[in-house]
Amino acid sequence: MPDNYETSRRLYERAKKVLVEGVNSPSRGDCFYKPHPLFFERGSGGRIYDVDGNAYVDLMLGFSVLILGHSHPEIQTAIKRAADFGTHYAAGCEVEVQVAEKLCELIPCAGRVRLANSGTEATMAAIRLARGFTGRKKFIKFEGHYHGWYDDFLVNTHSKPIDAWGTEKDPIHIADSSGIPLESLANTIAVPWNNIDLLADKIKQYRGQIAAIITEPIMSNIGCIPPHPGYLEAMRQLATENEILLIFDEVVTGFRYAPGGCQDYYGIVPDIATFGKAMGAGVPIGLVAGRREIMEAFAWGNVLHFGTFNANRLALEMVKANLDVLTKDQNAAIKRLHLIGDQIVDGLKEIFRRRRVPVIVQGFGPMFQIYFTEKETISDFRDYCRDVDTDKYNRFANLLRNYGVQVPVNNGLHASTCVAHNEADVTQVLNATDQAISKML
Numbered sequence: 465m466p467d468n469y470e471t472s473r474r475l476y477e478r479a480k481k482v483l484v485e486g487v488n489s490p491s492r493g494d495c496f497y498k499p500h501p502l503f504f505e506r507g508s509g510g511r512i513y514d515v516d517g518n519a520y521v522d523l524m525l526g527f528s529v530l531i532l533g534h535s536h537p538e539i540q541t542a543i544k545r546a547a548d549f550g551t552h553y554a555a556g557c558e559v560e561v562q563v564a565e566k567l568c569e570l571i572p573c574a575g576r577v578r579l580a581n582s583g584t585e586a587t588m589a590a591i592r593l594a595r596g597f598t599g600r601k602k603f604i605k606f607e608g609h610y611h612g613w614y615d616d617f618l619v620n621t622h623s624k625p626i627d628a629w630g631t632e633k634d635p636i637h638i639a640d641s642s643g644i645p646l647e648s649l650a651n652t653i654a655v656p657w658n659n660i661d662l663l664a665d666k667i668k669q670y671r672g673q674i675a676a677i678i679t680e681p682i683m684s685n686i687g688c689i690p691p692h693p694g695y696l697e698a699m700r701q702l703a704t705e706n707e708i709l710l711i712f713d714e715v716v717t718g719f720r721y722a723p724g725g726c727q728d729y730y731g732i733v734p735d736i737a738t739f740g741k742a743m744g745a746g747v748p749i750g751l752v753a754g755r756r757e758i759m760e761a762f763a764w765g766n767v768l769h770f771g772t773f774n775a776n777r778l779a780l781e782m783v784k785a786n787l788d789v790l791t792k793d794q795n796a797a798i799k800r801l802h803l804i805g806d807q808i809v810d811g812l813k814e815i816f817r818r819r820r821v822p823v824i825v826q827g828f829g830p831m832f833q834i835y836f837t838e839k840e841t842i843s844d845f846r847d848y849c850r851d852v853d854t855d856k857y858n859r860f861a862n863l864l865r866n867y868g869v870q871v872p873v874n875n876g877l878h879a880s881t882c883v884a885h886n887e888a889d890v891t892q893v894l895n896a897t898d899q900a901i902s903k904m905l
């Protein structure tokens with residue numbers, strides 16, 4: 465059990481003198497990491513090593529980016545190729561076409577694809593595309609769904625006491641940040657998730673005005689909340705009947721649940737989808753994919769989407785190598801993500817049951833989260849705000865690090881598995897959990 469974090473502590477003190485809160489993204493700071501964030505030296509396979517020499521089984525994986533694990537050999541080769549050939553041309557190259565062909569082959573909704581540099585960029589472009597294509601301004605997003613830090617999306621995402629949100633039929637819109645003019649949210653309609661009647665009511669209320677419904681197919685920013693059976697199908701039907709474009713934000717779920725994301729896994733095809741994170745296996749990336757006739761609105765003079773770094777060669781080489789590894793031998797790597805994830809989820813459930821701790825483990829396969837709650841299931845953002853003890857989870861997650869396991873310390877995120885995780889990692893996660901939870905009883 466590591467008890468030495470001294471070098472991290474000293475680096476953190478130094479970092480605070482030159483970086484706001486000592487970090488470059490506030491969720492990495494001491495709001496969640498107690499007593500202070502750690503600093504890391506290297507990652508290898510399914511493990512990550514901090515600057516004090518402590519090793520961790522990594523279930524955080526750079527916010528679910530490192531689907532192949534750290535320093536995968538094929539990724540190292542891809543980086544070397546980009547270094548040898550030049551990292552960026554801002555012009556076409558063959559690997560760009562190869563990557564686009566592969567993406568169109570894998571992703572059910574992809575008649576055409578457009579690369580970007582982050583999930584936020586992809587969802588921004590997707591909403592502009594939907595608005596441009598339909599000529600309508602409004603869009604529906606769901607409470608608790610995060611689509612990046614673009615103004616129009618940043619509403620009803622941060623957990624707050626349940627009485628802040630108004631009724632389910634008429635949610636109070638609360639911006640997630642200072643600096644967002646109310647006008648930016650004027651066309652955003654927030655609706656609770658996993659309830660088809662509430663969605664149908666809102667569509668009726670704004671008939672003919674809604675360009676798009678954007679949804680995460682499995683919620684991954686309030687822990688991990690799968691859709692109720694039939695919910696996504698009903699959403700698809702409602703969108704079609706009302707000539708609203710359905711956007712799946714697969715920035716987290718993409719390439720993880722199935723080669724073509726959740727649309728492939730569940731067999732429900734959206735009109736547009738966005739990807740990022742795991743697609744690049746460690747390099748910044750974003751993607752908009754969609755039906756050909758919709759995507760063609762990105763043509764010159766119509767819906768604007770630019771980007772100096774779009775489809776740079778470094779990213780392209782990494783995406784290509786990543787997709788080749790993931791889809792080799794009939795998607796054996798993706799099957800492995802499921803297998804390892806299910807083993808961890810089943811093992812965790814057994815530990816909490818045996819120790820009689822009121823905890824549920826939600827999710828399956830490549831992605832899951834632990835909720836300290838008396839409830840049997842958490843179905844949406846409001847359940848989470850009302851019924852989950854997020855402080856307790858934070859204490860647990862920080863404690864778990866002392867036993868050599870890194871999970872996201874923010875309960876709103878989720879743990880994920882990578883191709884490099886093995887049975888020894890599963891055993892360590894389960895032993896660490898057992899010890900950490902025994903300390904909290």
Ligand SMILES: Cc1ncc(COP(=O)(O)O)c(C=O)c1O
Binds near residue numbers: 583610685714715
């Ligand atoms: C579902 C979802 N969409 C979009 C984004 C934004 O992606 P990025 O952080 O790459 O901008 C995130 C980030 O966590 C996400 O979880």
